[in-house]
Amino acid sequence: MAGHRDFAEFYAAAFHPLATQLYLHTGSTAEAQDVVQEAMCRAYDRWSVVAEHDDPVAWVRRVAWNLATSRWRRMRRGIELLTRDRLVESTPGPGPDRIAVAVALTTLPARQRQAVILHYLEDLSIAEIAVVTGAAEGTVKSWLHRARNALAAQLSEAIPAAEEVDRV
Amino acid sequence: MSERDPVRAAFDGARDRLQGAFAPAGVEAVLGTVRRRRIRRRAGGFAAIAALAVLAVAVPWANRTAPPAVPRPSASPSAEQPQPSPSPSPSDAETGIGGAVAPVQPCRARPEAYAEGADVPGDHDVTLGLTASSTFCPGKKVKIFWASYVCQADGTQQLADHEVFHLDAGDRSVVAAVRWPADPEGRGTRIIYVVGDLGVLDEIPAGKRQQYPYWTRARGSGAFGNHTAGDMQCGPPPSASPSPSPSA
Numbered sequence: 001m002a003g004h005r006d007f008a009e010f011y012a013a014a015f016h017p018l019a020t021q022l023y024l025h026t027g028s029t030a031e032a033q034d035v036v037q038e039a040m041c042r043a044y045d046r047w048s049v050v051a052e053h054d055d056p057v058a059w060v061r062r063v064a065w066n067l068a069t070s071r072w073r074r075m076r077r078g079i080e081l082l083t084r085d086r087l088v089e090s091t092p093g094p095g096p097d098r099i100a101v102a103v104a105l106t107t108l109p110a111r112q113r114q115a116v117i118l119h120y121l122e123d124l125s126i127a128e129i130a131v132v133t134g135a136a137e138g139t140v141k142s143w144l145h146r147a148r149n150a151l152a153a154q155l156s157e158a159i160p161a162a163e164e165v166d167r168v
Numbered sequence: 169m170s171e172r173d174p175v176r177a178a179f180d181g182a183r184d185r186l187q188g189a190f191a192p193a194g195v196e197a198v199l200g201t202v203r204r205r206r207i208r209r210r211a212g213g214f215a216a217i218a219a220l221a222v223l224a225v226a227v228p229w230a231n232r233t234a235p236p237a238v239p240r241p242s243a244s245p246s247a248e249q250p251q252p253s254p255s256p257s258p259s260d261a262e263t264g265i266g267g268a269v270a271p272v273q274p275c276r277a278r279p280e281a282y283a284e285g286a287d288v289p290g291d292h293d294v295t296l297g298l299t300a301s302s303t304f305c306p307g308k309k310v311k312i313f314w315a316s317y318v319c320q321a322d323g324t325q326q327l328a329d330h331e332v333f334h335l336d337a338g339d340r341s342v343v344a345a346v347r348w349p350a351d352p353e354g355r356g357t358r359i360i361y362v363v364g365d366l367g368v369l370d371e372i373p374a375g376k377r378q379q380y381p382y383w384t385r386a387r388g389s390g391a392f393g394n395h396t397a398g399d400m401q402c403g404p405p406p407s408a409s410p411s412p413s414p415s416a
Contacts, residue, residue: 008195019190020183029190037193041201099185101178120179151175 007047011040014057021061021117022068024105031068039064061122062132069110104154108147115140116147275305278388279335281312281363286393290348296333296361297341309334312363314346314393319355319402323374328357330368348397356398364389374402 015036022032039060043050050056067073105113114133118124126144130137279302284295296312304310315330328349333342351357362368362380366389372379383390 004195004199007198011192011195011198015192016187016190019192020186023186023189024182033190033192037197040198041205044198045202045205099182101175101182104178116175117179120176121183148175151178155174155178 003047003051006051007044010043010051010056014060015040017121018057018061018064021121022064024102024117024121025065025110025113026068027102027106035064035067036060038067058128065114065132069114100155101151104151107154108150111135112143112147112150115143116151119144275308276388277305277308277310278303278385279310279312279363280385281361281383281392283314283361283393286346286359286361287395289397292346294344294346294361295341296335296344298335298363302337302340304337309336310363311365312342312361313368314344314359314361315368316347316349317358317360317372318349318351319357319398319400321353321355323402325358325372325376325402327368327370332368351398354398354401356396356400356402358394358396358400360391360395361393362389362391366390377402 018036018039019029019032022035023029026032026035042063043056043060050059053059105117108116111133115129118129118132119126124132126137126140129135129140129144133140135143280299281302282297282299284297285292286294294314296314298310298312302310311332311334313330313332316328317325318328319325329347331344331346333344335342346359348359349357358378360378360380363383364387366380369379378391378394380391381387381389383392
């Protein structure tokens with residue numbers, strides 16, 4: 001019972017930040033929620049072990065990111081979308097036009113996108129990102145550098161326009 | 169004063185804007201999903217165990233060879249009889265003693281009989297016996313008998329008298345008081361000596377000199393003596409007799 005209560009608290013605290021990261025990565029709220037929910041299911045299935053970790057969120061984050069970047073899962077998801085009539089999102093996600101960084105992220109390669117999201121949203125260090133992505137730290141540094149430059153360039157064009165809209 | 173990183177500012181703004189953008193399915197959904205998966209896993213485990221159990225039974229059954237031969241129980245089992253060995257030796261296989269190797273053949277006695285003093289007219293004693301080369305089945309006696317027949321006007325031979333004896337390896341001969349039947353009409357009489365498991369015929373049909381098979385070593389039973397008195401007017405065999413023509 002205590003385990004259930006702990007998990008409920010964990011779920012409430014961790015779901016939203018993880019879903020935010022994965023929404024920015026996938027561009028789909030449904031996909032982000034689906035992946036995080038699946039990671040939570042796997043965590044609960046072995047909660048007695050996961051709860052003993054120093055950082056259970058790190059475990060769930062890694063599972064969720066692995067699910068999101070799994071080619072096999074993407075392929076299965078694509079088949080599901082083709083065979084079902086149409087996926088109806090229960091909660092319409094924020095349009096990319098509302099979040100400038102979401103639009104800018106779509107132009108980045110997947111690995112750079114992942115690295116920059118983990119760095120800026122989760123405040124992970126280069127070493128931690130290297131662990132999550134399975135890449136060398138030098139590679140992560142390179143990804144972050146390129147991603148930051150690309151995003152800065154795009155955002156410098158988009159942000160003033162948005163600020164102008166806000167002022168009006 | 170350093171300028172704020174526009175990228176970090178954009179991410180912070182995104183985080184703020186995405187507050188409340190998601191509708192988590194909830195902890196109860198997680199519990200339900202995990203419960204269903206555990207049930208499915210357990211069912212799959214049981215199914216796999218059941219499949220393995222079925223295979224463990226079905227494969228040996230499908231690959232089974234002929235069932236081991238079970239020795240037939242003898243008619244009168246005795247303590248002296250050798251019991252079939254559970255693991256027959258090669259010598260057993262050659263001699264056919266091992267029950268599991270060679271099928272058990274039913275015992276078949278092969279008596280060789282003789283009749284002394286049979287070819288004598290009138291009532292007389294005849295010694296019926298079995299020679300030393302006769303073979304016997306354990307616990308079984310050999311039937312031996314004589315039977316007398318009289319020719320009838322219709323060509324048949326009717327049983328007049330007979331006597332049956334049973335001999336074995338320890339009692340191989342018997343003296344029988346054979347009586348020639350009366351033959352008032354003078355058609356002929358016959359006495360037949362038979363050994364083996366054959367019945368005494370009440371009548372020998374017309375055209376048959378005798379209906380008992382002749383004794384041979386291979387058959388091990390049949391008529392081994394046949395004596396007649398008189399003309400034996402029982403009529404010739406049908407095949408040898410010219411049938412009267414309807415027009416004649």
